[in-house]
Amino acid sequence: xxxxxxxxADYTRYVLKGGARFYIWMACLAALSIAMLYVxxxxxxxxxxxxxxxxxxxxxxxxxxxxxxxxxxxxxxTIVFPAYVYHHEGMHKVTVLGEMLAITAVVxxxxxxxxxxxxxxxxxxxxxxxxxxxFPNSMLAWDVLxxxxxxxxxxxxxxxxLWGKYTGQGVNKKLFMPxxxxxxxxxxxxxxxxxxxxxxxxxxxxxxxxxxxxxxIVTAFAAGPCLIILAFLVIRxxxxxxxxxxxxxxxxxxxxxxxxxxxxxTLSEVVVELYPRTEHANGLYYLMFGLHGLTxxxxxxxxxxxxxxxxxxxxxxxxxxxxxxxxxxxCVMAFAxxxxxxxMGLIVPGFIPSPIGEVTEYYPTFVEWLMTIGIWxxxxxxxxxxxxxxxxxxxxxxxxxxxxxxxx
Amino acid sequence: xxxxxxxxxxxxxxxxxxxxxxxxSANPAASEAKTSRRGFLKTGGxxxxxxxxxxxxxxxxxxxxxxxxxxxxxxxxxxRLMTDAEKAExxxxxxxxxxxxxxxxxxxxxxxxxxxxxxxxxxNVRKCIGCRRCVKACVAENNQSRGERPGERIEWIxxxxxxxxxxxxxxxxxxxxxxxxxxxxxxxxxxxGQVLEGQYxxxxxxxxxxxxxxxxxxxxxxxxxxxxxxxxxxxxxxxGDGPVVIDYNWCIGCxxxxxxxxxxxxxxxxxxxxxPKEAMNPVTHYLGNRPRMRGVVEKCHWxxxxxxxxxxxxxxxxxxxxxxxxxNLLDPNSEVxxxxxxxxxxxxxxxxxxxxxxFYFYD
Numbered sequence: 073x074x075x076x077x078x079x080x081a082d083y084t085r086y087v088l089k090g091g092a093r094f095y096i097w098m099a100c101l102a103a104l105s106i107a108m109l110y111v112x113x114x115x116x117x118x119x120x121x122x123x124x125x126x127x128x129x130x131x132x133x134x135x136x137x138x139x140x141x142x143x144x145x146x147x148x149x150t151i152v153f154p155a156y157v158y159h160h161e162g163m164h165k166v167t168v169l170g171e172m173l174a175i176t177a178v179v180x181x182x183x184x185x186x187x188x189x190x191x192x193x194x195x196x197x198x199x200x201x202x203x204x205x206x207f208p209n210s211m212l213a214w215d216v217l218x219x220x221x222x223x224x225x226x227x228x229x230x231x232x233x234l235w236g237k238y239t240g241q242g243v244n245k246k247l248f249m250p251x252x253x254x255x256x257x258x259x260x261x262x263x264x265x266x267x268x269x270x271x272x273x274x275x276x277x278x279x280x281x282x283x284x285x286x287x288x289i290v291t292a293f294a295a296g297p298c299l300i301i302l303a304f305l306v307i308r309x310x311x312x313x314x315x316x317x318x319x320x321x322x323x324x325x326x327x328x329x330x331x332x333x334x335x336x337x338t339l340s341e342v343v344v345e346l347y348p349r350t351e352h353a354n355g356l357y358y359l360m361f362g363l364h365g366l367t368x369x370x371x372x373x374x375x376x377x378x379x380x381x382x383x384x385x386x387x388x389x390x391x392x393x394x395x396x397x398x399x400x401x402x403c404v405m406a407f408a409x410x411x412x413x414x415x416m417g418l419i420v421p422g423f424i425p426s427p428i429g430e431v432t433e434y435y436p437t438f439v440e441w442l443m444t445i446g447i448w449x450x451x452x453x454x455x456x457x458x459x460x461x462x463x464x465x466x467x468x469x470x471x472x473x474x475x476x477x478x479x480x
Numbered sequence: 481x482x483x484x485x486x487x488x489x490x491x492x493x494x495x496x497x498x499x500x501x502x503x504x505s506a507n508p509a510a511s512e513a514k515t516s517r518r519g520f521l522k523t524g525g526x527x528x529x530x531x532x533x534x535x536x537x538x539x540x541x542x543x544x545x546x547x548x549x550x551x552x553x554x555x556x557x558x559x560r561l562m563t564d565a566e567k568a569e570x571x572x573x574x575x576x577x578x579x580x581x582x583x584x585x586x587x588x589x590x591x592x593x594x595x596x597x598x599x600x601x602x603x604n605v606r607k608c609i610g611c612r613r614c615v616k617a618c619v620a621e622n623n624q625s626r627g628e629r630p631g632e633r634i635e636w637i638x639x640x641x642x643x644x645x646x647x648x649x650x651x652x653x654x655x656x657x658x659x660x661x662x663x664x665x666x667x668x669x670x671x672x673g674q675v676l677e678g679q680y681x682x683x684x685x686x687x688x689x690x691x692x693x694x695x696x697x698x699x700x701x702x703x704x705x706x707x708x709x710x711x712x713x714x715x716x717x718x719x720g721d722g723p724v725v726i727d728y729n730w731c732i733g734c735x736x737x738x739x740x741x742x743x744x745x746x747x748x749x750x751x752x753x754x755x756p757k758e759a760m761n762p763v764t765h766y767l768g769n770r771p772r773m774r775g776v777v778e779k780c781h782w783x784x785x786x787x788x789x790x791x792x793x794x795x796x797x798x799x800x801x802x803x804x805x806x807x808n809l810l811d812p813n814s815e816v817x818x819x820x821x822x823x824x825x826x827x828x829x830x831x832x833x834x835x836x837x838x839f840y841f842y843d
Contacts, residue, residue: 118751119749119750119751119752119774119775120631120733120748120750120751120775121629121631121632121750121751123750125748125750126630126631126750127631127634127738127746127747127748127750128744130735130738130739130748131735131739188734189732189733189734189775190731190732190733190734190735190748190749190774190775190776190777191731191732191733191774191775191776192732193554194554194730194731194732194733195732197558197713197715197730197732198712198713198732203558203713204558204561204713204714205712205713206711206712206713206714209709209710210709210710210711210712210736211710211736212710212712212734212736213712216712269736270739273706273710273739273740274706274740274742274832275706275739275740275741275742275743275832276739422739426744427741427742427743427744428638428640428680428697428743428744429640430680430744
């Protein structure tokens with residue numbers, strides 16, 4: 073018990089201490105999070121009418137971010153897999169950082185769920201025994217199950233590893249490795265189930281096709297590592313921790329492959345839908361060219377295509393991909409492109425036209441933008457804490473029985 | 481049983497067997513349920529947390545009884561899992577809150593499905609004149625929100641106006657794609673007939689319009705409802721006598737059901753429904769037209785508060801041309817059964833395998 077208390081105390085003391093830059097960064101994120109709480113209050117007193125959602129288009133920015141962030145969470149497996157299955161040396165040293173990212177992404181997903189719900193005060197209705205959990209009928213029930221499981225797995229794997237480093241005893245491989253392998257498969261399951269969530273809705277032809285799960289996974293394995301590369305480069309430049317080039321280069325290779333496959337799948341979908349041009353293609357047609365004079369999403373779509381194609385070409389050029397100064401540009405482009413493609417570009421046109429042929433548009437309101445930015449800010453808030461603590465332990469600055477050093 | 485066409489003025493036909501339970505009393509204080517609830521409270525012992533909350537709310541005569549009743553509602557169970565005593569208690573709590581809120585004696589009926597009844601609906605698309613009296617009657621009967629902002633206006637029935645279509649001789653050689661002559665097709669592809677590309681926002685001087693046909697659409701009360709399958713908390717389910725209902729107090733507002741519905745039958749209450757006191761219909765059913773709250777989904781339930789007591793749904797009653805037929809599918813002499821036996825019938829979007837109990841037919 074004693075080491076556990078010491079661990080908690082040392083960890084907390086370490087992450088709370090920092091320079092002026094650290095406090096300013098955290099204060100900005102906290103301010104945005106508080107703004108988010110205010111709009112959350114509005115949503116739960118006035119109701120969802122303060123958002124741009126309607127009975128026609130009833131999933132918007134929140135659901136889009138939710139879907140995207142499940143992908144980011146699953147993307148952490150691009151570190152875990154090479155580290156433990158291919159025994160990649162550079163990756164192995166930083167695996168725990170990927171797990172911290174996964175924890176953050178799942179927490180953000182859960183916050184977007186709360187933002188999305190009409191009655192978050194009744195969430196307890198889903199808890200088995202005191203409520204009713206419609207399992208296995210409801211795909212949403214599956215999603216809750218796999219996401220909660222993934223969060224727990226990553227908390228255990230991540231903190232157990234850190235604990236081993238902290239005490240200097242290391243991990244018990246017989247206990248640890250099975251959990252790691254389970255979490256690898258589990259990462260695939262969270263995004264597959266999230267794809268099923270919408271692709272099993274036969275009423276929405278835009279989503280109702282079987283390429284959805286694999287498309288989700290490849291876009292996740294492109295967007296996730298992009299964020300991880302960015303985080304790694306920040307860590308290299310601002311902390312004492314050095315992340316090896318080989319790890320970043322491997323991630324860049326994964327992004328390149330997955331981005332290529334994602335573009336190929338998008339192209340396949342466009343051809344399959346637009347060649348016969350049935351009514352079921354109306355959603356995609358709206359997204360690409362507009363429908364009945366309504367063209368709100370058209371610029372979003374083409375921006376996303378441009379970002380993804382250009383970043384793919386950049387990733388293909390070895391001198392660009394391996395240049396740590398230029399690489400972030402391509403990462404930001406790919407990340408933004410996928411955020412649009414998988415978020416607004418996938419969720420919103422699913423509702424246009426409505427099942428009875430009504431064409432309406434969706435305008436996210438200020439409340440929705442503030443909520444979204446607030447949740448992202450909160451995500452970065454906890455990500456900063458988690459990464460800082462993890463780095464401190466990996467660097468040996470937090471050690472059982474040792475003096476806690478102060479982070480740079 | 482009378483199978484002739486009924487005049488719209490005739491309010492009480494008998495499409496269903498008479499309900500054996502007494503109709504809900506107009507005065508909650510005198511209702512049967514309240515007495516049984518008192519007895520229940522005396523027995524004690526089995527009281528759940530929810531019962532305590534609710535009982536506390538009912539027994540205090542203070543000003544914030546309303547708030548207390550709402551508090552009690554937060555802890556009640558899913559309607560299907562309630563015991564009879566809990567149902568009675570929940571009913572009394574709701575009746576009290578609604579009566580106070582709307583300044584009139586509101587009843588909340590909890591009549592169960594009647595044995596031997598499977599409700600069905602048939603609509604004659606030839607007869608519909610697009611007057612939308614059904615839409616208005618439905619809103620008045622079922623306590624939908626009727627505010628100013630778009631999110632505050634809820635209608636369960638949509639009457640789609642379909643163009644009859646126009647094919648002109650001048651454009652015969654303007655093929656498709658346009659401007660290239662006839663390449664892969666002609667240009668006479670205006671949607672015409674019963675397609676789902678209609679428009680329900682139409683403002684004609686008079687109906688029926690010469691160049692249009694109409695197709696009303698609402699919840700199809702499917703036998704294999706996709707909305708029920710996706711609900712994570714089983715708040716929406718198919719009742720024993722056919723209709724798909726929602727326990728509004730259990731709905732978490734996730735809107736999965738809305739995404740799953742191929743008929744766009746469901747609406748979300750984006751804000752607290754705007755329901756003027758004087759316009760509120762005080763005769764309600766727990767699973768039917770009782771006032772809803774912010775953030776929950778609602779839809780057509782075939783006027784359970786009427787049909788469980790042998791009356792027609794409001795839309796059937798109000799239709800001036802008798803296009804709407806309602807009755808018991810298990811009774812071979814009911815109007816809807818006779819329609820199914822004698823007319824050409826189709827179901828909307830049959831390819832979805834939802835098996836609606838709402839049928840369209842032509843004369």
